[in-house]
Amino acid sequence: MAAPTIPSAASTKKAGPSVGQKIAIWWTKSAKNLDLFDENSKEKVKTDPWFMLGGMALLFWYITIATGTVLMFYYVPDATGPIYQSWLSVKNILEGESGWLIYMTRQLHKYGADALIVALTLRIYRMYFRGEFKSYNQLSYIATVVGLILAMFSGLTGYLLIWNQRALWATKVFATFPTFVDSFHEIPTIAALPIIPDILKATLGVAQIGNISANYMLAGLSIGPATLTRFYSAHFMLSILTIILVEAYFARKGKGDKGAGGAGRVPRINLPWYSVVTFFVILVLVSIFVPVDTGSPANYTVTPNPILSDWYFLGLYQMMKLWKPASATLQTLLIPLIAFLVVFLDYSSERNPWKRPFWTMVGIYGLVSWLAFSILIILNIADIYRDPPYIYLVSMIMLGGGAIWHLVQRARNRREQKALEAAKAQAAVIAADKA
C-alpha cells in the first residue's frame, strides 16, 4: 500500500472550505438527513415510545384534513349580521342537527388538531433535549418548528370560523399586535442605544410593515365578513399546500426500487398498526366524552371578561398584559427566531443534555414560562406591578445559573479529556518500555 502523500504547501494554503461551501455542505447533508415525521427511525420506534411522536403528528394531521374536508359541506362562511350564519352552522353541527356522524367529525377535527399541536411540540422538545438536531440534522428540527407555527396559524384561522366571542376577540388581539412592529424604536431599552432607534424609525417606522400586515390579515381596517372569507381560505391553504409539499417529499424519498439501491416505498405513518388503532380510539373517546362549546355569537360592542384565546396562545396572551405592547410584540417575534437559532448556536457535538447545561436550561426555561403563564391566565392572576420583578428573577436564575453551570461543566469535560489523554500517553510509554 502506498503511503499517503504529504500535502504540499500549495494545497495546505486553501485549508478548509469557504463559508459558501460550508453552507452548501450543510444544506446537502441536512437535506439528506431530513426526517419530517420520524420515518427514518423504523427500528427505534419499536423500542422507544418517544419516536412515535412523528407518526402521531402525521396521523392526527391526516385525520384533521379528512374531517375538515367533510365539514366544508356543512359550514356556511357568512358573517353578515344580525344573525351570523357561520356561528349558526357550527352550532347546528354541534347540536347534532346534521346527524351524529357530522357532530363526531367536528369533534374529531378539533381534538385532532389539538393533538397535532401537542405531538409537534413534544417532538420539538424531544429533538432539542436529546440533541437530535446535531450533526447535520438541524433541518429536521427547523421543519418541525415551521410545522408547529403553521399548525398554530391553522388553529387561529380555524377558530375564527366559529364566529363566537372568543374567536372574534382572539383574532382582534392577534391581528392588532403586529402594528406595534412599527414602533420598535420606542422600546425603552432600544431607545437608549445609539443610532439603532433612528435606523428602526427610518425603516420599520416608515415602511409600516406592521400596519400593512394587519390590514392584509383583516382585509380592511377591522374584522368583518371579508376577514372571515380570508381566514377560511387561509385555513385550507395552509394545510393543502403543506400536505402537497409533504407528499412530494415522501414521493421523492421513496424513489427507486429497494433492490436497486433506492429507498423503496417509505411508510408515511411510522407506527405499528396497534398504535394507530389505540391513538385513534383515544381521539374518538375524547371526542365523545368532551363536547366542544360553541360559545356565544360574536359581538363587536362587548368584550367578555375574562376573555381567553385558544390554549396554545394563552402564555403569549398573559405576556401581553405584563409588558408594553412594542416590547411584547418584539418578544413574541423573537420566540420562533430563537427557536431556529439555538440549533446553530449550540454547535458542539455533545448530545447529552447535562453536558451542555445552558442549552438545556434555555429549553426548560421556555417550557416553564409557557406553562406558568398559561396557568396564571387560567387562574386570572395578573398583577402588572407585582409580577415582573419575580419573572425577571426567575429568568436570571434559570439562564444565568445555566450559563455558569455550562462553564463549570465545560471545564470539567476538558479536565476529563486531559486526564484521559494523559492516561493514554502513560499507557503508550509503558507499552514502549515493555517492548
Add this chain to the structure above:
Amino acid sequence: MIDRRTILKGITAIPILGVLGAVGASLLSFLKPNLKPLSLPKAEVPQNKDLTAASLDEFPKEWDVKAFVFTQITPEYSSKGTQQTDIPGYILRVPNILDPAKIGDLGPLREGYGEAEHKGAKYSMVVISRICAHLGCIFEYHTGDEVCTGFNYCGESVATKGAAGHPLFSCPCHLSVYNPVESQDVSGVQRVGKVVSGPAPRTPFPFRFVIESGNVVIKGYG
C-alpha cells in the same frame, strides 16, 4: 445545444408561471399600505352621517354614562366600494372642570371633551371610543373599587380617595385602565382618557362631537 425535452419542459412552464404570476399579482394588490391611522387622504375621508347619540337629559347626575355605537363608513376595495365599521363609544358626564374646589385640578382636557348649558345646569361631557388603544378590545366602565380588585389600579378606589374616588374605564383583555377626567399628550394634542395603568400606549381615540339643543351629536371619529 437545447434538446427537445428542455424545450417541452420550458413550454409547460409558461402556463404554470402565468398562473403563479396572476395569483401572485392579485395577492400583492392586497398589500396596499394602510396609511397612518386616521390621517386619511382626501379621497379616503370617511363618509359617515351624523349620529344623535344621546340627549343630555339622560345624564341627570355626574358620572352617568351611556354606551353607543357609531358606524364609520370608509372607502374600501369591496363589492360596495365601502367598508362599514361599528365603533362603540361612551358618553360620560364628568364633574365640571371649572369647579376645582370640588374635584381638584384636572388639567386641560381637549379632544373628546365638550361643555354646554342645558336647562340651567352645566354639562361637561367626555365622548371617547371604547376601543382599547392596546390591542383593540372593548373596554368597560367600572367603579374605582372594581378596578382596584380586578385591574391592578387602586388610585380611584374608596380606600384611596374616599368619596372623591370615581369610576374608570378598564379593559378586560390586558388590564389597561384609563381615567376619563385626566388628559394625556398624544402626538402634541391633549386627549382625555389618560392611561393610568396597564400596557396601553396612548389614550383611546376621541369622537368629534357637538352639543346641539340638548343633544350629543357625533360628527366623526378620530
